[in-house]
Amino acid sequence: MQGPEPDNTSRGENRPWRVAVAARAVLRRQDRTGDPLRVARPSRWLRWLPVYLLFALAVVQAIVGNRFELGFLIGAIPPLAALTYKAVGTAVFGGIVLVLLWVPAIRLGRAGDSDLVTVAFVAVLSVVIAWARRRRDEQLVTVRTVAQAAQFAVLPPLPPRVGPVRCAGLYRAAQHGTLVGGDLFDVREGPYGVRALVGDVQGHGLQAVGTVAALLGAFREAVLDQERLTGVAGQLDRRLSVDAEDVIAAGRVEGETDAVSELFATAVLLEFPPGSTEVRIVSCGHPPPLLLHTGGARELPVIAGPPLGLGVPSEGYRTLTVPLRTGEWLFAYTDGVTETRDRTGTFYPLTERAARLRTDDPIAFTDTLWDNLRDYARGDITDDVAMLVFAPDPPDLPDPVVGPEGGAA
Known part of the structure; x- marks a missing residue:
C-alpha cells in the first residue's frame, strides 16, 4: 500500500527525493535550451547520406553505362557510414558495396580483383573505426555523467x-x-x-x-x-x-x-x-x-x-x-x-x-x-x-x- 506523499511545506528541504525531483526538472528545462553535457547525436541527413549516395551512384552508373567509370566512388560509403553508424551497420554497408562490385549480374563498374581487395580492406577498417568511435562516445558519456553529478553536488x-x-x-x-x-x-x-x-x-x-x-x-x-x-x-x-x-x-x-x-x-x-x-x-x-x-x-x-x-x-x-x-x-x-x-x-x-x-x-x-x-x-x-x-x-x-x-x- 502506497503511503502518503511527503508534505512540500515541511522542513528539511534538503532530502534526497527533493534534490532528485529538482534535478529532473532542471534536465527537462535543459532539454528545451540545450544540455551542455550531452553528446550531440548525428543529424538525420548525415545518417541517410550513405544510403542516398549509394542509390545515386547506382542510378547514374546505369544511365551513363560504360562511358564513365563511377563504381570506384562507392568505396567511400563504408568510411562515411562509420561516422554515424555502429560497427554492425557499417559492416552492412561494406557488404552491400562488395556485392555491387563483385556479383556479375549487378556488377557496378569494371572492378578488378585488386580493386575488390582494396574495397574489402577499407570496409573492414571502417568497421574497426566505427567500433572505436562508439566506444569513445560511451566513455565520453560516462565522463560527462560523472562530471554532471559532481557539479550537481556542488550546486x-x-x-x-x-x-x-x-x-x-x-x-x-x-x-x-x-x-x-x-x-x-x-x-x-x-x-x-x-x-x-x-x-x-x-x-x-x-x-x-x-x-x-x-x-x-x-x-x-x-x-x-x-x-x-x-x-x-x-x-x-x-x-x-x-x-x-x-x-x-x-x-x-x-x-x-x-x-x-x-x-x-x-x-x-x-x-x-x-x-x-x-x-x-x-x-x-x-x-x-x-x-x-x-x-x-x-x-x-x-x-x-x-x-x-x-x-x-x-x-x-x-x-x-x-x-x-x-x-x-x-x-x-x-x-x-x-x-x-x-x-x-x-x-x-x-x-x-x-x-x-x-x-x-x-x-x-x-x-x-x-x-x-x-x-x-x-x-x-x-x-x-x-x-x-x-x-x-x-x-x-x-x-x-x-x-x-x-x-x-
Missing part, C-alpha cells in the same frame, strides 16, 4: 519550494560544457526561517568552482548557527578570507609570483522569518534585488556593504527590512544579467523588462526572462548568469474564535 538544483517560499531559479555558466561557473545560489530553511544566498565569485569557469563550493558550505552551516543575517555575512567573509590566505601561501610555496593577492565575492542574503510578512536583506557588494508586483518592478534601496573576503566583521553589514504584500515577489540576480549588452553596447534594462514580462508562474517568468535576455544579446552572453525568484506564501492566520451567539469573539 544542487533549486527545489520548487523551501518552507513557505516558492522558488524558481535559472543558472547558465558562461564556459561551454559546464553546469557550474562563478555564480552561486542556495536556499535553506533553518531555525530562523528561510534564508537564501545569491552570489558571484571572482573569476569565471572552473577556476571559480572551488570558491563556490567553499561559500555554499559555509552558508549552509551559518543558516543553522547564526541568529542574525549579518552574522551569516560575517561567517561567509571569514571563510573566504581564510581561503584567500591559503591560496596566497600555496602560490608562494610553488614560487608563483603572479598568484592572486586577494579572493573576493559579492553576494546578497535574504531572510524570510517564520510567520512574518517581511523579508530581510543584506548586500555584500552585490546588485540589489527587485521587488516585483502586479504591473511593475522596483529596485530595493539596499544598503550596500563591502564584498566578501575583505576581512569585514559582521557589524560592517546593514540589514534592510522590507514588508511584503500578498502577490509580491523578490527577484535576485547576478551581474551577468545587468551587464549583458546589445549590438549598440546598451546594457540590458532589467527593471523594465522584468515588470513587462512578469507572469503568474515564477518558473515561466525566469524562462521568459532568459529567452528575452538571449534575444537582446543575440546569443552573445559571455558571463555566468543566475536569477532567482522568491514568492512567499501569506502567513497562516489563526482561525477566529466563535462566540456563544455564533459571532466572532
Whole structure:
C-alpha cells in the first residue's frame, strides 16, 4: 500500500527525493535550451547520406553505362557510414558495396580483383573505426555523467519550494560544457526561517568552482548557527578570507609570483522569518534585488556593504527590512544579467523588462526572462548568469474564535 506523499511545506528541504525531483526538472528545462553535457547525436541527413549516395551512384552508373567509370566512388560509403553508424551497420554497408562490385549480374563498374581487395580492406577498417568511435562516445558519456553529478553536488538544483517560499531559479555558466561557473545560489530553511544566498565569485569557469563550493558550505552551516543575517555575512567573509590566505601561501610555496593577492565575492542574503510578512536583506557588494508586483518592478534601496573576503566583521553589514504584500515577489540576480549588452553596447534594462514580462508562474517568468535576455544579446552572453525568484506564501492566520451567539469573539 502506497503511503502518503511527503508534505512540500515541511522542513528539511534538503532530502534526497527533493534534490532528485529538482534535478529532473532542471534536465527537462535543459532539454528545451540545450544540455551542455550531452553528446550531440548525428543529424538525420548525415545518417541517410550513405544510403542516398549509394542509390545515386547506382542510378547514374546505369544511365551513363560504360562511358564513365563511377563504381570506384562507392568505396567511400563504408568510411562515411562509420561516422554515424555502429560497427554492425557499417559492416552492412561494406557488404552491400562488395556485392555491387563483385556479383556479375549487378556488377557496378569494371572492378578488378585488386580493386575488390582494396574495397574489402577499407570496409573492414571502417568497421574497426566505427567500433572505436562508439566506444569513445560511451566513455565520453560516462565522463560527462560523472562530471554532471559532481557539479550537481556542488550546486544542487533549486527545489520548487523551501518552507513557505516558492522558488524558481535559472543558472547558465558562461564556459561551454559546464553546469557550474562563478555564480552561486542556495536556499535553506533553518531555525530562523528561510534564508537564501545569491552570489558571484571572482573569476569565471572552473577556476571559480572551488570558491563556490567553499561559500555554499559555509552558508549552509551559518543558516543553522547564526541568529542574525549579518552574522551569516560575517561567517561567509571569514571563510573566504581564510581561503584567500591559503591560496596566497600555496602560490608562494610553488614560487608563483603572479598568484592572486586577494579572493573576493559579492553576494546578497535574504531572510524570510517564520510567520512574518517581511523579508530581510543584506548586500555584500552585490546588485540589489527587485521587488516585483502586479504591473511593475522596483529596485530595493539596499544598503550596500563591502564584498566578501575583505576581512569585514559582521557589524560592517546593514540589514534592510522590507514588508511584503500578498502577490509580491523578490527577484535576485547576478551581474551577468545587468551587464549583458546589445549590438549598440546598451546594457540590458532589467527593471523594465522584468515588470513587462512578469507572469503568474515564477518558473515561466525566469524562462521568459532568459529567452528575452538571449534575444537582446543575440546569443552573445559571455558571463555566468543566475536569477532567482522568491514568492512567499501569506502567513497562516489563526482561525477566529466563535462566540456563544455564533459571532466572532
